Amino acid sequence: xxxxxxxxxxxxxxxxxxxxxxxxxxxxxxxxGQEGLFxxxxxxxxxxxIDLGLPEIDGISLIKKLRAQGRDFPILILTARGNWQDKVExxxxxxxxxxxxxxxxEELMARINALLRRAAGHASPILNYGAIKINTSAKAVSRxxxxxxxxxYEYNTLEYLALNSGKLVSKTELTEHLYDQDFDRDSNVIEVxxxxxxxxxxxxxxxxxxxxVRGQGYRFALELQQED
Amino acid sequence: xxxxxxxxxxxxxxxxRLNSQVYLLLGALEIxxxxxxxxxxxxxxxxxxxxxxxxxxxxTRSQLQWQSPSVLFPTxxxxxxxxxxxxxxxxxxxxxxxxxxxFSLSFDAEWELHDVTLPLRIYVxxxxxxxxxxxxxxxxxxxxxxxxxxxxxxxxxxLIMRWGLQPLNRLKGDLDKLKDQQEPQLPSGYPxxxxxxxxxxxxxxxxxxxxxxxxxxxLGDLAHSLKTPLAVISGxxxxxxxxxxxxxxxxxxxxxxxxxxxxxxxxxxxxxxxxTVNLQPLCQRLISALEKVYxxxxxxxxxxxxxxxxVQGNDSDFMEMLGNLLDNACKYGQRQLIISAEQRGKSWFLxxxxxxxxxxxxKRATILERGQRADTATAGQGIGLAVVIDIISAxxxxxxxxxxxxxxxxCFTLSLNAA
Numbered sequence: 294x295x296x297x298x299x300x301x302x303x304x305x306x307x308x309x310x311x312x313x314x315x316x317x318x319x320x321x322x323x324x325x326g327q328e329g330l331f332x333x334x335x336x337x338x339x340x341x342x343i344d345l346g347l348p349e350i351d352g353i354s355l356i357k358k359l360r361a362q363g364r365d366f367p368i369l370i371l372t373a374r375g376n377w378q379d380k381v382e383x384x385x386x387x388x389x390x391x392x393x394x395x396x397x398x399e400e401l402m403a404r405i406n407a408l409l410r411r412a413a414g415h416a417s418p419i420l421n422y423g424a425i426k427i428n429t430s431a432k433a434v435s436r437x438x439x440x441x442x443x444x445x446y447e448y449n450t451l452e453y454l455a456l457n458s459g460k461l462v463s464k465t466e467l468t469e470h471l472y473d474q475d476f477d478r479d480s481n482v483i484e485v486x487x488x489x490x491x492x493x494x495x496x497x498x499x500x501x502x503x504x505x506v507r508g509q510g511y512r513f514a515l516e517l518q519q520e521d
Numbered sequence: 522x523x524x525x526x527x528x529x530x531x532x533x534x535x536x537x538r539l540n541s542q543v544y545l546l547l548g549a550l551e552i553x554x555x556x557x558x559x560x561x562x563x564x565x566x567x568x569x570x571x572x573x574x575x576x577x578x579x580x581t582r583s584q585l586q587w588q589s590p591s592v593l594f595p596t597x598x599x600x601x602x603x604x605x606x607x608x609x610x611x612x613x614x615x616x617x618x619x620x621x622x623x624f625s626l627s628f629d630a631e632w633e634l635h636d637v638t639l640p641l642r643i644y645v646x647x648x649x650x651x652x653x654x655x656x657x658x659x660x661x662x663x664x665x666x667x668x669x670x671x672x673x674x675x676x677x678x679x680l681i682m683r684w685g686l687q688p689l690n691r692l693k694g695d696l697d698k699l700k701d702q703q704e705p706q707l708p709s710g711y712p713x714x715x716x717x718x719x720x721x722x723x724x725x726x727x728x729x730x731x732x733x734x735x736x737x738x739x740l741g742d743l744a745h746s747l748k749t750p751l752a753v754i755s756g757x758x759x760x761x762x763x764x765x766x767x768x769x770x771x772x773x774x775x776x777x778x779x780x781x782x783x784x785x786x787x788x789x790x791x792x793x794x795x796x797t798v799n800l801q802p803l804c805q806r807l808i809s810a811l812e813k814v815y816x817x818x819x820x821x822x823x824x825x826x827x828x829x830x831x832v833q834g835n836d837s838d839f840m841e842m843l844g845n846l847l848d849n850a851c852k853y854g855q856r857q858l859i860i861s862a863e864q865r866g867k868s869w870f871l872x873x874x875x876x877x878x879x880x881x882x883x884k885r886a887t888i889l890e891r892g893q894r895a896d897t898a899t900a901g902q903g904i905g906l907a908v909v910i911d912i913i914s915a916x917x918x919x920x921x922x923x924x925x926x927x928x929x930x931x932c933f934t935l936s937l938n939a940a
Contacts, residue, residue: 305749305752374783377841377843381810390813394752395748395751395752396752
């Protein structure tokens, strides 16, 4: 998952980015609305965190511009004032949720995860694919009730494929959504992650959770089960 | 003065009339056997009519020679023929016993008879009934004229005053209208005498407006400039578990105090009572926003507020108040929420019902206690309801909490002044 952070206060921006990194998200950040608009238009983000009081272009105008350009990723607004006038205007301009400053990191992460799940069409944080279960809130994966030990990149690759279950996902798309701008985009890395994931998820090669579409990309092949 | 002048002119006229009567008598007088004689029928018929008010006497030095047939009373004692001096006449107004006030003219003549002269004195009396009548009719007319003139003056003065005060009345009307205006300014087009006053008033209004704007902006900036550093400190604190444990509570309290005091300060203004809020579109906006945040389906929130639900207040205060109440209802409720309103007399009653656990009866009074300070509130309790209570108190409304019959959860009832 790759997130955009637009916040003019350098400490808060850094804290959010650190928090996202430790949660296994890739993120790009900038300090003003103008750059936020450029990044948001240029890259396919999975979610944007936008402060309302921004220089150059204010938060609400930035959200409106992004939505007008057809960008439909979830947007979480940060507001210092926290009054309902601002919240309602932000939500009406196209944002999906808000967090009032100062916030607790857990709260921010919970909101981000809820928005990401919602965007993928899942209400529950637990994605149940029968033998394989992914807890998007705890970022944990289990196979036959046994917890699997995945690295954050492996988890992120699996989560992205699972949230786009049934769809063809190209290597480029995976790279763009999993890594921030500074990452060395070598497609071999993706192949290595997919290989490791297959071994961990399906050591016997029975359920074949991830299929390769030659020359095009990957597809998560398991179907989502209803919760018990 | 007019009365005196008229009296003088009446007396002069009376004098002239008596003079003519004297000349008339002199003209008609004949001397027969050395004695003055007057014919029975005189030119002036009033001398012949009894009690006509016109009386005449002719005296010689020795005795009364003639008296007009109109005289039916004894010759008054003050009349005689002594000291007759030819050509002398005397006019006077005198009071008499039976006749009342009379005008009297005596005229002395020396009648030449061959070699002898016969001294004569002629008295003509005229009673004052004519004079009194004319004077009283004059006075009556005078008073009528003066009365109507005075009345005319009064009406004219009233009209002038009304015309003169018209610009002030307009000013009053314009001042009354100011309360409904977003940017209060008096219109131009007043007379030159009042224009300086309205100009000064406009300057005061504009400066007050600017001051209010500055105040609001300063508050907004204050919120931003206090809350952002708070967020930074809180962020740093969360990176260190020991620090976080120590700082979490004081930081949260600081945040609540800042939020609460800012919400209270931005309220304050009494001007808000003159504005009108339509609750239906306002609640609709809040509901749409909350549906998005809480991911509720289309039918989960029921808005049952008539389109003419107008109350006194301003949009941002009501958005703050209802935003907090509806947010609580979403937070504590499970799925459903009903917002309804009904008008009773001069008040609107707004009901916010949810399907949550409700507020226990023992706690109901405590959560609605007014004046509960944010800095004494326990951590995690939130400032939402305190802000709601501050706002509704400022508008003279009331808030009650009970149980919802329809949804089983809490039911918050707001009573608001209709606009």
